[in-house]
Structures are given as C-alpha cells and as structure tokens.
Amino acid sequence: MRSYITTTEETALIHRAEHRVAARESCRDLNFKILHIALWSLIAVVILTSAFAPAITFLTFALWGTLTLIANMALKLTTAILFLHRGAMASFKYKTRATDTALPKISIMVPLLKESAIVSHLLTHLRQLDYPKNLLQVILVMERDDITTAKTLAGTKLPPWITAIDVPRGTIKTKPRALNYALDHCKGSIIGVYDAEDAPEPGQLRKVARHFAQGDEKLACVQGTLDFYNARTNWLSRCFSIEYATWFRIILPGLARLRLPVPLGGTTLFFRRHILEELGGWDSHNVTEDADIGIRLTRFGYHTELLPTVTLExxxxxxxxxxxxxxxxxxxxxxxxxxxxxxxxxLLRDMGLWQFFGVQLLFAGTLSQFFWRLYFGPSGWPFSPCPIP
Structure with missing residues (x-):
C-alpha cells in the first residue's frame, strides 16, 4: 500500500515535503538577491566610513559590540545562576512507572546520507533501546540517488520495527525536506529525530514518554542532552565537549526556564505529533531547521523542555x-x-515583548558579535567552537 501511494502520488508528496511550512514562516520565498545586495552595501559603507571617518566608525562598532556582548553575558550569567540554584535541569520525579500498555507509539526518524560504516553502529544502539518494540517505529531516511547508503542497507538485515524509505528527487536536497517526507510515513503520536552516529542511552524513550505524559498541553518538544564519545581525540574535540556541556546543561535549560525561544539541536528531539503537524513540520529550505522550529514553536504559543537524558555522538x-x-x-x-x-x-504580536527580545539577543546578537570580532581584526577572529560568541 505504501509503495502504491508513494508511486502514484509522488509529485504531490514531493511538493508537500518542500512546502509544508507556511510561506510567511519559511525562507523559500526569501529574496536572497536583495539580502546579498544589502550585505555588500553595508560592507561598502563600513569600508568608506572607515576610510573617511575612522574614529566615528570605530566608536560605533565598539559601542554596538560592547552592548551586545554585555547582553549576551547577562543572559549567560542568568542561566548560570539558575543552574547553580536549581541544578542543570529539573530533577524530574515521575509519579508512577508507566506500564507498557500505557506507553505511546513512538516513531524515530534517522536521516542517512552516504553512510557506509556507521549503520552497524547505529543499529546496535537502536536495538539497545529499552522500549517495547511493538510500540517503536524507526524509519531510516535516505535520498533515492544515495547509492552508498542503499548498498549498505541492502546487505543489512533489519528487524521488523525498522524500515527504510527513499526520498525522491525534488527541487532541493536537504535534511528537513527528507524529514518532512518521512513524517507522513510515521505512525507514532511522538516523533523523534536521531542522527546516524548517535548512541542514545537505553532508557531514553521511556523518560521521554513519561515526561510528555506529565507535561502540560503546551509542551510541544523535549530536547535531550548531547555529548561526545570521542571527547579525548584532540584539542578541538575537547573544546566541543566543553561547549556542549555548557550549551545543553546550562544555557538551553536556562532559556527554557526563562520562557525564551530555545534554539534546538538537530538530534535527540521529540515532538508531539499533532503539534509538529500544526506547525507544518520543518522548513525544507533552511540550513538550521532546528533553530528555526524552536522560534516557530514559541510563535505558536508552545514551549520546549530539556530532559536529563544523554545521547553520545x-x-x-x-x-x-x-x-x-x-x-x-x-x-x-x-x-x-x-x-x-x-x-x-x-513577530512581536505573536511572541510578546520578552520573547521578541530573546530572538534579537540570540540571533541578531550572535551575528553582531561575529561581525564585530571580524571587523576588529585577526585578534578578535571567532576561532571558538561556541555557537553563541
């Protein structure tokens, strides 16, 4: 039946995957030509003012950079205080241990691209998940022209609760487009996303199910904690480990408690299905679809919570x-x-002043800090792994 539908309705399904998000909330109709012109015009203005009025230009950039830096540091200090006062994340105490009959159906999507060696690692950790397999559906999502992954899966015996689907060609090829296409194949009331190299802790899905069951109706998304299994490889991997420890255990939980938009990670994400479909899924044309959907959740009046369950990648x-x-x-x-x-x-009407301010600080503030460091030369070049300078 699935094969028949995907064959006869392929054009409609491709269009749906690429246009699920409303036009006003998607970047597919964004005029990038105008944005490029505006950016290069701004650069030209900065160069000219630096040449003819260096003192004024320097003072302007210094004041703006200092202002955004202070605002960013104030936000991080607030999240650190919340961390010290209440712990990294709330210590969730589940009221009862849910029986298997009370657990919901969970569908997990795993996007794959040119995977040849990681599949065995992935299947090993998926099999270790402590969740009833009759209530678990895992969909391996690959592009139709991905010959490498297709050959790998062809030589791999999958258990009945794991299936593979191929996403037909369209006008674009992105991870969010693949997720949108696979969403229609999901059967669960909770939709999750893992990456190919992920190693989630075995009891993770039970924690997610119970947390959703005890959350309010506006709880749309649960974000797990990401960490690394190769943290000691070199200096750069150690920097990543420090960054992720701060980001997922202090900053993101602090943003959630402050009811600010949470820029989601790209994996170990779990959504209530009906809310995800109400939002229109992911923006297929956005390269950071996870951060974007965090903003759209807030615009629709929903919120995200961080869960103390770790996935290694x-x-x-x-x-x-x-x-x-x-x-x-x-x-x-x-x-x-x-x-x-x-x-x-x-945006202000949808979010309110406090959350609108959060968007400006998290996104415009981050970009401002990057260009500020770039302007002030190599000594300020942002060679730090941190996504928020």
Whole structure:
C-alpha cells in the first residue's frame, strides 16, 4: 500500500515535503538577491566610513559590540545562576512507572546520507533501546540517488520495527525536506529525530514518554542532552565537549526556564505529533531547521523542555569540516532571523515583548558579535567552537 501511494502520488508528496511550512514562516520565498545586495552595501559603507571617518566608525562598532556582548553575558550569567540554584535541569520525579500498555507509539526518524560504516553502529544502539518494540517505529531516511547508503542497507538485515524509505528527487536536497517526507510515513503520536552516529542511552524513550505524559498541553518538544564519545581525540574535540556541556546543561535549560525561544539541536528531539503537524513540520529550505522550529514553536504559543537524558555522538575533530559547520550555522542564524523579522510587528504580536527580545539577543546578537570580532581584526577572529560568541 505504501509503495502504491508513494508511486502514484509522488509529485504531490514531493511538493508537500518542500512546502509544508507556511510561506510567511519559511525562507523559500526569501529574496536572497536583495539580502546579498544589502550585505555588500553595508560592507561598502563600513569600508568608506572607515576610510573617511575612522574614529566615528570605530566608536560605533565598539559601542554596538560592547552592548551586545554585555547582553549576551547577562543572559549567560542568568542561566548560570539558575543552574547553580536549581541544578542543570529539573530533577524530574515521575509519579508512577508507566506500564507498557500505557506507553505511546513512538516513531524515530534517522536521516542517512552516504553512510557506509556507521549503520552497524547505529543499529546496535537502536536495538539497545529499552522500549517495547511493538510500540517503536524507526524509519531510516535516505535520498533515492544515495547509492552508498542503499548498498549498505541492502546487505543489512533489519528487524521488523525498522524500515527504510527513499526520498525522491525534488527541487532541493536537504535534511528537513527528507524529514518532512518521512513524517507522513510515521505512525507514532511522538516523533523523534536521531542522527546516524548517535548512541542514545537505553532508557531514553521511556523518560521521554513519561515526561510528555506529565507535561502540560503546551509542551510541544523535549530536547535531550548531547555529548561526545570521542571527547579525548584532540584539542578541538575537547573544546566541543566543553561547549556542549555548557550549551545543553546550562544555557538551553536556562532559556527554557526563562520562557525564551530555545534554539534546538538537530538530534535527540521529540515532538508531539499533532503539534509538529500544526506547525507544518520543518522548513525544507533552511540550513538550521532546528533553530528555526524552536522560534516557530514559541510563535505558536508552545514551549520546549530539556530532559536529563544523554545521547553520545561524534565530535568534529578536523579544522576544515569545523569551519564549514560553523559557517553553515551562522548562515542559518542569519536566514532564520531574516525570515522572522520580515514582519517585526507580527513577530512581536505573536511572541510578546520578552520573547521578541530573546530572538534579537540570540540571533541578531550572535551575528553582531561575529561581525564585530571580524571587523576588529585577526585578534578578535571567532576561532571558538561556541555557537553563541
């Protein structure tokens, strides 16, 4: 039946995967030509003012950089105080141990791209999940033209609760588009996302299910903690470990408690299905779809909570891939901010003043700090793994 539907309705399913999010909340209609012109115009203005009025230019950048730095540090200090006062995350005490019959159906999507060696590692950790397999559905999502992954899976025997689907070609090829396509194949009331190299702790899904069961109706998303199993490989992997420990155990829980938008991670995410579908899934055209969906959850009146359950993944240990990754994140932050600031009054009305301020601080503040350090030369170049300078 699934094969018949995906064959006969392929064009409609592709269009749906690429256009699930409403146009006003997506970057697919964003005029990047105008953005590029505006960016280069700004750079030209900075160069000219630096040449003819260096003192004024320096003072302007110094004041703006100092202001955004103080605001960022104040936010981090607040989250650190919350951490010291109440712990990294609330110590959730579940009222009862839910029986298997009370547990919900959970669907996990795992996007794969050109995977040849990691699949056995992934399947090993998926099999270790302590959750009734009749209530668990795992979907391995791969692109139809991904010959490497297809060959790997063809030689792998999958258990009946794990299936693989291939995403047909469309106008774009992105992770969020693949997730949108696979969403229609999910059967669970809770939708989760893992990466191929993830090693979640065995009892994670039970914690997620119980947390959703005891959360309020506005709890839309549960974000787990990410850590690394190769933290001691080199200096860069150690920096990543420090960054992630701070980000997922202090800053993100603090943002959640302050009811500010939470820039989600790309994995160990779990959503209530009906809320995810109400939002339209992921923006297929955004390279940081996880951070974007964190803002849209807030705009719709929902919230995210952090759960003290750890998923281990592989830290980036090489310089060039790290630079590409951080460049993509900065681009995604810029695009996400531009999308939601197309109509500032609407964003303010949807969020309220406090959360609107949070968006400016988290996204515009981060970008401001990057360009401020870039402007002040190599000594300020942001060679730090931290996503928020």
């Amino acid at each position: 592989e830290a980036n240990c090489r310089g060039w891939p790290w630079i590409r990754q951080r460049s993509r994140w900065l681009k995604g932050y810029a695009v996400t901010w531009a999308v939601h600031m197309r109509a500032p009054k609407t």
